[in-house]
Structures are given as C-alpha cells and as structure tokens.
Amino acid sequence: MKRIVLGLLCLLAWPVLAQSAEDVLPPAQLSAAEKSEVDAMVLPVPPAWIGDLDGMRASRTVRILVPYSKTFYLVDRGHQEGVVYEYGKAFEKWLNQHRALDQKAQRWQVMFIPTARNELLPKLLAGHGDIAAGGLTQTEGRLQTVDFSDPAYGDVHEAIVTGPGAPKLERIEDLAGQEVYARPSSSYFEHLVELNRRFKEQGLEPVKIMPANENLETEDLLQMVNAGLFGITVADRYIAQLWQPLYSDLKIHEGFYLHTGGKLGWALRKNSPQLLQALNAFNKEHKIGSEFGNIMLRRYFKNSKRVLNATSEGEMRKFNALVDLFEKHADIYEFDHLLLMAQGFQESQLDQGARSRAGAVGVMQLLPSTAKEIGVSGVESSADRNIEAGSKYLRLISDTYLKDEEITPVNRLLLSFAAYNAGPGNLMKFRRLAEKSGLDPNVWFGNVEQAAARIIGRETVDYVGNIYKYYVVYKLAAQKQRERQAASQAKDS
Secondary structure (H helix, E strand, O other), X not given: OOOOOOOEEEEOOOOOOOOOHHHHOOOOOOOHHHHHHHHOOOOOOOOOOOOOHHHHOOOOEEEEEEXXXXXXXXXXOOEEEOHHHHHHHHHHHHHHHHOOOOOOOOOOEEEEEEOOHHHHHHHHHOOOXXXXXXXXXXXXXXXXXXXXXXXXXXXXXXXXXXXOOOOOXXXXXXXXXXXXXXXXXXXXXXXXXXXXXXXXXXXXXXXXXXXXXXXXXXXXXXXXHHOOOOOEEEEEHXXXXXXXXXXXXXXXXXXXXXXXXXXXXXXXXXXXXHHHHHHHHHHHHHOEOEHHHHHHHHHHOOOOOOEEEEOOHHXXXXXXXXXXXXXXXXXXXXXXXXXXXXXXXXXXXXXXXXXXXXXXXXOOOEOHHHHHHOOOOOOOOOHHHHHHHHHHHHHHHHHHHOOOOOOOXXXXXXXXXXXXXXXXXXHHXXXXXXXXXXXXXXXXXXXXXXXXXXXXXXXXXXXXXXXXXXXXXXXXXXXXXXXXXXXXXXXXX
C-alpha cells in the first residue's frame, strides 16, 4: 500500500504502559501464587443443555448469551456492567420474587456468557445459553429459527447515519450505488438486502453492502463514521441519538429509514413456552418507558472517551511518510505492516516527536533502555530505528510467549499487542484465566480480552480494540486503492 490518503480515528491520549528491559527477557513464568490468584477468578462454564424453564430448576441458573460491548455488556476489573447485565440482574430478582423456592431455599441466578454477535443465535440453538440478548431486532430471517419475547422496545427505526464528507442523502433511493457498512449478522444487513430487491424492481443501482467486521459493535461503526473513516452506516435511531452527543459529526437522517417499527426483544429457542411466559411478564414491568427502562437508557448509552477527527494534511503527511518504513520492518520481522501502522497510530498518532511521562519515545513509544536491550539504538531521533525497535520487540514477544501453532497470524499479533501494552507476564495471566474459564487462550476477541478486562481493567482491551479498528480502515483503504488502480489500467488499455 503506497501513499494512501485517508482520515484516521484519534482517541484522546491515555497513559501508555512503557515496557521495561526486564519485560523483554525470558523467562516469564507465573509463580504458584500468581497461578492461584488467577485460578481464583475462574468462572465455571456450564455444559451445553437444551430445555425450558422447569428444566433449569436443578441448577436454578439462566444463561444469557451477550455480545461484549461498551453498551450491552463489559467487565472492568471484575465489575460487570451494561444494559443487558442490568436487565439480566433485574430478571434474576424478578424470578426469585415470582417463582416459588424449594425447601432448600435455593435462589435463581443469571449467568452472563459473552459471545460474538455472529455466534449468538447459533450458540443459543446449540444449547450454550438459554437467552440471547443485546439489542436484537426481530426479523423474518431470525423468526424462522428462534422465538422472541414481547418487545422491550417496540418502535425501532433503523436510521441511515453519515459522517463528514459523505454524499448528500434526501431519500432512501439516494442510497443506490452507495457503500453502506453493516455487520453481516445484523438486522441492518438483512434489511439492506431487502432494499436491494426493491431497488432492482425499480431499475435502480443496488446499494454496495460493505460487510463490517463482526468484532465491531454498532457504537464502533458510529465512531468510525464520525471520524470520516466510513461514509455511511445504519444504526437503530435510539442508539445513534444516544451516541450523537459524543460523536458530534454524525448526521442521523430523519424522514426516511431503512426499516421502521422494529421490535427489540430477547431471543430464545422455540418450544420454550415457560421461559417465554416468564420473560413476557418481566418485560411488562421493565420495558423502555417504564421507570427501570428509562434509567437504563440514561445510564448506559454514554462513553467517557471522546474522539477527534484526524484528517488534517499534517496527519496525512505523517502517514504517507512512514508507509515505506513500516513495510520494510514488517517484511524483516514477518508482520502485516498495516497492523504495525495501526499500533503506531494508537501509540503516538504516528508522531516520532511523542514523549510519555514514563520516558517512552517516538512512533512506537518504547523506552530507549528497552530498545538498547534488544540491540537497537537511536530510537529517540530516528523514526526508522524506532519502528525497527517496536517491530523487533513484538517479534520477540511473539516468538517467546506465543509459539502455539494453533494461533493464527492475526491473533498472534493481537496477543502480542496486549503484551506490548500490559507486559508479557500479564498476557500469561490473561491466557491462563481464559483457558480455565472455558475460553480460547489463542483468540483475543471474545476470549482472552475478557480475561484481560477482569484482571486489569479496560485499558488493554481498548488498546487492542482500537488498533484493530485502525487496521480495518487501512485494509479498506488499500483495497479501494487497488480497485482504483485496476480501473485506471483497464481504462488505459
């Protein structure tokens, strides 16, 4: 990828965890005390089971599958929060008030199982949970495989949302020929496909439906549109409105919608009449519009980290000036140079002049002492040497602590980023807790990141997640440039 001109998402800076020379050197083994500390945090993962509410009486446990999301469910240093968490705990309280207890006075409990969005319904059907929740809209496709409770929110409008530089839209037909980003597992994607059928009947050019990565939640896509990274996306209007004060460059188009009258509910397996009856009775008292529902809206659709639009000529010049250096060192140390660039942007906004309070310097924010420990000097003044040191350090982390052949190249780098930020010792703790909790220690998203949030909080989770968002944008930009070059060559031939 050469000379790509694009806007970048820029978070307000938070402290970077500069690595010490001791972190560079093996071995990094967990002590017996550290293993015991991690093991004490393990949550039991129940086996797959299919049945109705009466069948849950033996364990008195209801399992809720939920996406790991700033809005719906997250864990910060062991503290659970989010809209689904609050609703789930309220349902737990409701069950204990409304369903008779046995002689042992065993109380009902709700267990939350973080699950990737595209796996929510498949895992529900396979018996890994009893309910799937997280802003799920009833659609014709979904109703073919699962049932939904009565809606907690019954008039959802799926709004078209644009950011800076997006084309002018005045009616739904203006989407013809435009790129619109949506997750394939979302109701938005399903409704975009339906819209294209209608456009075909009208003789209009179809919408270019751009599949967004399943690791990106709706608020992530809104964040990226706000910064000009994507032009158009779709979001439930209430979600877009609640995030708009934070992402002030968003435009929510009123007067025309992709879909209206949507119903948000909890999904459950078909032939579960007892659980369905309980959920419907609970929803009557807790849906949006009730005191509880309104409190949830005010409490959880906020975020403390503002974003900036980094589309200035200076930012673009920095990006273009460093592409060749990242390509060179990525080739030497066998990494995807776009992921390395994404990390460089997260660390310093690609600024060689950046300095942290802890003494970290340059694009990759390394301590000079750490760089010297791995045989690289001059990182204070040379971007070339700084990127070399960062790439070499990542390679050392990967080769020393992530040798498992089952780890994919992308996950190996994501896990390396976590160690770069939190230290290799913490990475070992994250992976041990993930494995002990029945999660995959070789996969970051939805697995090791959950353990990281429980052990040290959100910083490393957000750090890796932001890098991945930048990477997605870089990949899309590279793809668009290849398409433009191919079109230009075809025109000249």
